[in-house]
Amino acid sequence: MSIALSKFRSVAAALALSLPVSAAAENASVVLVHGAFSDGTAWHRVIPILQDAGVSVSAAQLALADLQEDAATVTRLVELQDGPVVLVGHSYGGSVITEAGAHEKVEHLVYVAGFAMEAGQSLSDLTKDQPAAPWQSEIYPDGAGYLRLTATGISEFFAPDLPASETAVMAVTQAPLKYDTNQDALSVAAWTLKPSSYVIAENDQIIPAQIQGYFAQKIGADVTTVSSSHVAMLAQPEAVAEVILNAVQAASSQ
Template sequence: MQATRLALAALALGAAFTAGAATPATPKPSVVIVHGAFADGSDWAKVIPLLQAKGVDVVAVQNPLSSLKDDVDAAKRAIDAQPGKVVLVGHSWGGTVITEAGANDKVSSLVYVAAFAPDAGQSVGDLGQGYPKPAGLAHLQADAAGWLRLTQEGMTKHFAQDLPAKQTAVMTATQGPIFGEAFGQKVSTAAWKGKPSWYVVTNADHMIPPAQQRDMAQRIGAKVTTLEASHVPQQSQPAKVAAVILDAVNAAK
């Protein structure tokens, strides 16, 4: 009788173990962030720890900013290096990059932060047609080879006007110049057509008109969050931007 009880207990324990093993917890997707022009990966230094505190693995891509293809290739390498699904985030020019790179099967969703969201066959230059010229564009400087930088005044008064001057001085010094021809290069695919998207609209933006942002967000069918912020809400309102990304992470399937 005792032997029978022990055998039944062992079977029950084995069944419980098997049932638990059959339904493992689904790991959270990692987050890959693509920065924009006139910046580098450190542009996201305030958001990254907020995501990590929630148990999310994060990688900030360092774009060469030499061409659309080069930046897309950098994003693809970061995506391929992740063990599972990816929420792909792009700021400004980075939105163009994730629109193409996001076609990767590992990408579950896209998050655009004050970012360009072109359709297939469109460039950044195409998207600006029909909107007032942003004030910040008057503060771009090109070198003899065609690389563009943002002046100190442009950074302080138009790119990040809601940040302290000491911080914008550092941002000016560490910015990544972009090869000007990149703005005319067209994406070949639009990943947002097949993937859920989120969009952070910045109402005090001097680099991409807020009306243009709202129109792009509507076109891609994004879940929209609107902030009273400059072009860099990841710097001025990091908790709110992190909350949008976490929403995309938690919604991933």
């Protein structure tokens, strides 16, 4: 356990003992937003760490068919929380929190190898002049235009630092992303309104670390770099949880 994580747990315990119920209820809660080819269980290693620290946590389940609908799903979850909210997004989930994070309850955004685009920008705008990345050859569509990754795409590009037994399950249980979401543009960029943190996955083969660094610099985020593939929340859950807990502490003190 890191010193910072241990310190947070001590502070959380002290707050729970010393604050009246009405004040303790204002401690920030966390809403976790998954990315493409995944679902809310992608956070299963981070969630227990946050819960052990006394933090209320919810994980969204996105349809991955329309950016605005996914943002609306997250907004409904945000509205169910008591007090301020720290909104966390991985990969495509970064686009979703950039849209939904404008909600008045949201106090802090945390991007985990996530897209942090500008208002009016879509994912296709980022890639239209770029050559196809190697991992994209492992994408295959179904008859309705939903995209999946092959088992090779998961094990060699998406999560190469996880055990083969785990990536095999991930390939079978992945949630497909509708191709049309690549054309969905943001109506707002919440990072212009709220403080942000960014976790850069330095070994990421899906969103290269230099692109993540560009996003982080553009939005003025506090940056943490971890030695991880694209799925930093699975490969480095303690480090990701620590960034989230620091954001919770900052949001709770607002």
